[in-house]
Amino acid sequence: MTIGIGGAGSKLSALLDPHNLIINVSEIELEKVRAEEKLLAVLHSEKGQRRGARKNPLLGAEAFASIKVRLMDRIKGELVFASTGGGTGNGICSQILNELAAQKEVPEEERTRFGLLVPYAPQESAEYVKNTIDFLSGPVSRAVDSGNTGNIFLFSNREKYEKRLSEPRFNEQLVASLRNFLDIPARGAALPLLEGHIDYEDFDLYLSRPFFNYFTSFELGGEEDFGSLLARHANPYLLQPDAPIEALFFLELPTGWDPTVFYRVVDHLVRSSAAPIFSVAENPERQRPFITLSLLYSRKPEGLVADFQRIAQTHDEERIRKSVEQQVTLRPQRVDLEQEARKAGQRAGKSEEDVLSVLRRIGKLR
Amino acid sequence: MSPLFERQVDKLREGHFLVLYWVARAEDTGHAYNITNAFDDLKAQGITRTKQTAVAMIEALDALDFLRLQGQGNRKHLLITEDGARALERLVHKGAFQPRRSSFLEAQS
Numbered sequence: 001m002t003i004g005i006g007g008a009g010s011k012l013s014a015l016l017d018p019h020n021l022i023i024n025v026s027e028i029e030l031e032k033v034r035a036e037e038k039l040l041a042v043l044h045s046e047k048g049q050r051r052g053a054r055k056n057p058l059l060g061a062e063a064f065a066s067i068k069v070r071l072m073d074r075i076k077g078e079l080v081f082a083s084t085g086g087g088t089g090n091g092i093c094s095q096i097l098n099e100l101a102a103q104k105e106v107p108e109e110e111r112t113r114f115g116l117l118v119p120y121a122p123q124e125s126a127e128y129v130k131n132t133i134d135f136l137s138g139p140v141s142r143a144v145d146s147g148n149t150g151n152i153f154l155f156s157n158r159e160k161y162e163k164r165l166s167e168p169r170f171n172e173q174l175v176a177s178l179r180n181f182l183d184i185p186a187r188g189a190a191l192p193l194l195e196g197h198i199d200y201e202d203f204d205l206y207l208s209r210p211f212f213n214y215f216t217s218f219e220l221g222g223e224e225d226f227g228s229l230l231a232r233h234a235n236p237y238l239l240q241p242d243a244p245i246e247a248l249f250f251l252e253l254p255t256g257w258d259p260t261v262f263y264r265v266v267d268h269l270v271r272s273s274a275a276p277i278f279s280v281a282e283n284p285e286r287q288r289p290f291i292t293l294s295l296l297y298s299r300k301p302e303g304l305v306a307d308f309q310r311i312a313q314t315h316d317e318e319r320i321r322k323s324v325e326q327q328v329t330l331r332p333q334r335v336d337l338e339q340e341a342r343k344a345g346q347r348a349g350k351s352e353e354d355v356l357s358v359l360r361r362i363g364k365l366r
Numbered sequence: 367m368s369p370l371f372e373r374q375v376d377k378l379r380e381g382h383f384l385v386l387y388w389v390a391r392a393e394d395t396g397h398a399y400n401i402t403n404a405f406d407d408l409k410a411q412g413i414t415r416t417k418q419t420a421v422a423m424i425e426a427l428d429a430l431d432f433l434r435l436q437g438q439g440n441r442k443h444l445l446i447t448e449d450g451a452r453a454l455e456r457l458v459h460k461g462a463f464q465p466r467r468s469s470f471l472e473a474q475s
Contacts, residue, residue, distance in 0.1 A: 355387060355458045355465060358394045364451035 006089030009081035015175040042066035060091015076110040083117040085128030097139035101146040111150035111208040120157040121311035137305045151213035159236040174237045181215040184250045194259040195280035211296035214241035220289040226268040244295035247276035252283035383463040386454045403470040
């Protein structure tokens, strides 16, 4: 079962898994998405719940209280989707992360995995970027530090904007990419194994590690260095990884192909200090070796926040520049420096000193 | 500083603060400041529109022994007492109010 929170989270969960639970603060939004179960988070509103959280995470956080007990039980060991830019996904998910961070220790099999959709900062509104900065620097940072979450997938809207994709098309591609990764144990079980073994338990254990997960898949071609192949076939739906800590790969080989090709991958990962768990299987449908690789990295959320802040600052500077340019003629202002100095002095507490010095001069204050 | 004194000072409002401040300033510059001057200044600062209120504020400060009145009728000359100075000092430290200009004192300088 997957759980989708908010508009974007619900759509992704519906695409990945028909047995899903979606959560929203708006009845209208809940009706729009197909789901096995739907949960309305209650906002105290005198106008009924036809409106969403209006990009305000505080509203989402408030609504979380109404579903806290049910939700915290349901998310155990599941995958939760939410976007970080809006109000509902960000608000409710931040409360989940805070709750997890406050727990003493969450057993591995109960750790929740998160699929977080991060806005593409250069082209999305400053409000989304600000919400994301607050989300990453607060709840995500605390939850990662607590070690009580499973893998966190940081999906990015970049591909959608750069390739000018419609939202349904982008979501389909993103989910197809994720499904290819999540299907590793199923494919491993269906195909004849040549080397290694990743069963459902191994895979689950990997998903319960409290790190960011980056995955990608591509054909292993020619003699090209594996590192440059990996860089060339970066997953466009995920934020780029930092130095990996752990790795997992599933290599599918055409019938009769030399299975030792997997050493190229292992060598590269060992050089990056991330000895992998892996599985090599024979897939007669493949014409060339095909690898699905995942890297776990613990990039500090501060790094991500710094990226977003840099972009948010550029946005602000651009906005200020535009508004200055629109004010074509700026009238000169007459400034009485003496008066300004007096005001500044008063603001800095000089008036306080003035009053007391008057009292001392007249001998009333000793 | 006794608890009673603290409670008394805490009950003072901006009008009381300004009167104490202007009286001290007038004493510092050697000018006589009276009830009419205090009413004019309070009115100019929008603190009150009636003379009764201005008089009530000054009487309250007098009753608390924060001010001393010298002379007769509306020409009574106001002076700050040592307790008044301590009360003003406490209000300044609390940052409760900001001093404002007195038309009377500006006209004298």
